Amino acid sequence: MVKKMKKIISYLLIATLVMVSLIGCAGTAGSKAESVVKIAVAGPLTGDNSEYGIGFKNAVELMVEEWNERGGVLGKTIQVVVYDDKNSGEEAAAIAEKIVGDSDIVGVIGHFASGVSMVASPTYQENKMIEISPTASHPDYSSEGDYIFRNNSVISAEAEIGLDIAINNLGRTNIGILSIKTDWGSSTAGITKDLILANDKLNLVAQEEIIEGSDDYSAAVTKFVNAGADVIIVAGMYNTLAPFAKQYKQVNPDIALVGFSNAYSYQLIELGGEAVEGVTFPISFFSGSTDPEIQSYVQRYIEKYGSAPSALTSQAYDSAGILLQAIENAGTTDREKIKEELYRINYKGVTGDTFFNAIGDAQKTYVRATVKNGAFVKVE
Amino acid sequence: MIVQQIFNGLALGMSYALIAVGYSLVFGILRLINFSHGSVYAFGAHMVLMFVSMNLGLIPAIFLSILLTGLLGMLIDKTALQPLRKKKSIPIAGLITTIGISYIIQNMLMILFGSERKPFPALFDKGMINILSVQISSTQVFMMVVSILLLAIMTFVINKTKIGLAMRALSQNVKAAHLMGINVNFVVIFTFFLGGASAAIAGTLISGYYQIVYPTMGFVAGLKAFSAAVLGGIGVLHGAVIGGLIVGVSESLAAAFLGGTYRDAVSFIVLIIVLVLKPDGLFGKKGIMKV
Numbered sequence: 191m192v193k194k195m196k197k198i199i200s201y202l203l204i205a206t207l208v209m210v211s212l213i214g215c216a217g218t219a220g221s222k223a224e225s226v227v228k229i230a231v232a233g234p235l236t237g238d239n240s241e242y243g244i245g246f247k248n249a250v251e252l253m254v255e256e257w258n259e260r261g262g263v264l265g266k267t268i269q270v271v272v273y274d275d276k277n278s279g280e281e282a283a284a285i286a287e288k289i290v291g292d293s294d295i296v297g298v299i300g301h302f303a304s305g306v307s308m309v310a311s312p313t314y315q316e317n318k319m320i321e322i323s324p325t326a327s328h329p330d331y332s333s334e335g336d337y338i339f340r341n342n343s344v345i346s347a348e349a350e351i352g353l354d355i356a357i358n359n360l361g362r363t364n365i366g367i368l369s370i371k372t373d374w375g376s377s378t379a380g381i382t383k384d385l386i387l388a389n390d391k392l393n394l395v396a397q398e399e400i401i402e403g404s405d406d407y408s409a410a411v412t413k414f415v416n417a418g419a420d421v422i423i424v425a426g427m428y429n430t431l432a433p434f435a436k437q438y439k440q441v442n443p444d445i446a447l448v449g450f451s452n453a454y455s456y457q458l459i460e461l462g463g464e465a466v467e468g469v470t471f472p473i474s475f476f477s478g479s480t481d482p483e484i485q486s487y488v489q490r491y492i493e494k495y496g497s498a499p500s501a502l503t504s505q506a507y508d509s510a511g512i513l514l515q516a517i518e519n520a521g522t523t524d525r526e527k528i529k530e531e532l533y534r535i536n537y538k539g540v541t542g543d544t545f546f547n548a549i550g551d552a553q554k555t556y557v558r559a560t561v562k563n564g565a566f567v568k569v570e
Numbered sequence: 571m572i573v574q575q576i577f578n579g580l581a582l583g584m585s586y587a588l589i590a591v592g593y594s595l596v597f598g599i600l601r602l603i604n605f606s607h608g609s610v611y612a613f614g615a616h617m618v619l620m621f622v623s624m625n626l627g628l629i630p631a632i633f634l635s636i637l638l639t640g641l642l643g644m645l646i647d648k649t650a651l652q653p654l655r656k657k658k659s660i661p662i663a664g665l666i667t668t669i670g671i672s673y674i675i676q677n678m679l680m681i682l683f684g685s686e687r688k689p690f691p692a693l694f695d696k697g698m699i700n701i702l703s704v705q706i707s708s709t710q711v712f713m714m715v716v717s718i719l720l721l722a723i724m725t726f727v728i729n730k731t732k733i734g735l736a737m738r739a740l741s742q743n744v745k746a747a748h749l750m751g752i753n754v755n756f757v758v759i760f761t762f763f764l765g766g767a768s769a770a771i772a773g774t775l776i777s778g779y780y781q782i783v784y785p786t787m788g789f790v791a792g793l794k795a796f797s798a799a800v801l802g803g804i805g806v807l808h809g810a811v812i813g814g815l816i817v818g819v820s821e822s823l824a825a826a827f828l829g830g831t832y833r834d835a836v837s838f839i840v841l842i843i844v845l846v847l848k849p850d851g852l853f854g855k856k857g858i859m860k861v
Binding site for chain 2: 236237238240241312371397399400401404405406408409410412413416429436437440441456459461463485
């Protein structure tokens with residue numbers, strides 16, 4: 191028996207050796223072909239925020255497919271390399287090292303969370319690698335260096351519109367703030383709070399912070415109810431907003447909820463059901479828009495992936511477009527030249543006209559969307 | 571507001587108690603901390619979701635899930651723990667093995683169902699009940715009734731039935747029980763079946779209450795339930811329930827007076843204080859030693 195096992199194992203080992211050497215050959219042959227331009231995508235493909243990372247990947251692949259159909263960029267085929275950072279800083283740091291180690295990669299679309307992006311960005315800056323995050327909204331993110339861009343508004347711009355929704359669209363002034371305890375959540379809550387305190391018409395009645403991933407919000411709900419809040423601004427993703435809405439509406443069905451653009455995802459409706467009816471948020475992209483360019487993009491996206499793209503996914507789509515356009519404008523894959531082109535670009539994409547200011551921040555225009563009868567509709 | 575917060579805590583505590591009973595059951599009989607219990611709980615909830623999506627109806631789905639999750643408990647024992655017992659390995663090996671199994675189950679659920687949060691049908695939702703100024707949801711009351719029933723059934727099985735007698739014999743001395751003609755492996759496997767079935771019930775009720783399921787749902791809840799079981803005196807079933815309620819209420823009060831980010835810390839601080847004052851937990855028996 192043992193002898194037989196040994197024999198099998200030795201055969202297996204030989205087989206593996208042969209395979210490895212064959213794969214080795216293929217590898218060296220591939221890397222010699224210099225007719226590709228690589229774009230990296232880094233985001234959470236697994237875990238709690240996987241919905242967003244998969245959206246990044248889908249969007250960038252769709253954009254690259256369109257460019258490749260037209261003959262690629264600078265006559266070279268574009269290749270997408272995907273990395274899963276699990277929305278964790280440690281993973282992102284390791285991935286950043288891998289990305290800067292590959293000289294064929296011209297730029298990174300990612301990462302998802304501000305905190306995670308800020309772990310990776312020093313590595314990118316140091317190695318002159320272009321990073322465009324479609325989502326990071328922490329004020330400090332883009333100040334890391336001149337290679338670090340974002341195709342998203344900073345929080346304050348979005349928070350201002352969120353408050354305007356509460357006052358003018360919903361007619362509420364007694365505000366409670368609920369935030370998740372992450373870099374993004376805490377700074378969003380802080381900025382929103384300052385904006386409320388600066389406005390005489392508004393009344394901040396309670397502020398609560400929760401740890402992302404705990405499912406019981408009853409303690410926070412009781413506090414908000416007792417404080418007399420009539421609108422809650424929720425700085426959290428759909429997976430916080432939906433269960434919170436459910437638990438709150440059991441106690442007080444009249445509460446109004448305002449979200450941020452990163453809760454704009456069809457999973458919000460799937461998870462929240464009736465409880466998320468009337469939830470309103472500012473978004474940079476609305477898939478129900480009548481603009482023909484946006485419609486054809488939404489159509490292609492649905493054909494390929496089966497669901498409509500979210501706002502952040504569309505910002506990733508435009509981010510890839512911006513990067514490729516900058517490469518084309520620069521006429522070279524020299525990252526320094528491409529970076530300079532990025533500061534000059536005025537890109538007309540599905541999330542509006544995009545140009546970067548001196549520190550690499552894009553200014554986005556917002557539409558307001560709300561949930562009505564189980565679907566997102568634009569607030570007029 | 572304090573009264574409302576205490577009730578919030580009691581409801582949360584009931585969910586911990588439901589999970590804690592399973593920890594206590596296996597430990598009471600085998601002196602083994604079964605860390606896979608949290609994942610088995612998540613498995614139970616996912617099975618209900620799967621059978622519901624097959625249009626089998628909610629009640630049959632719950633029963634099928636209880637059965638299947640019980641079988642998973644048996645499978646864990648048969649494949650991973652029985653060989654260890656046979657080789658008379660040190661107790662810590664069993665504990666580490668269950669941690670490994672917990673990850674295997676969790677990752678399997680991620681592959682099969684995806685890692686995101688999924689909606690779960692509401693169970694027994696008849697709106698809110700107002701008593702004076704306190705609001706309790708009907709689901710919470712339902713959960714409380716079921717956990718007390720579950721506890722009663724488990725206590726009955728252990729104290730009044732033949733297999734229960736065998737379980738108690740095993741917990742005192744495995745060798746002697748074996749010599750008395752008790753089929754040790756069968757009793758152990760039965761215990762794991764009960765543990766799995768109780769995890770499925772807990773998973774169904776808690777998911778029905780929060781209306782959410784996801785593969786890692788058993789991690790934090792399992793840890794809290796474990797501390798609840800230790801707090802109440804691990805191995806004592808009613809201790810697990812009381813422990814769960816204490817953890818739940820202290821968490822809720824911490825969230826109310828210190829802020830939501832302190833709740834986890836406070837529930838474990840309470841555990842440490844109880845263990846310092848009473849090392850065997852609130853209802854634990856002194857001098858249980860496993861040789």
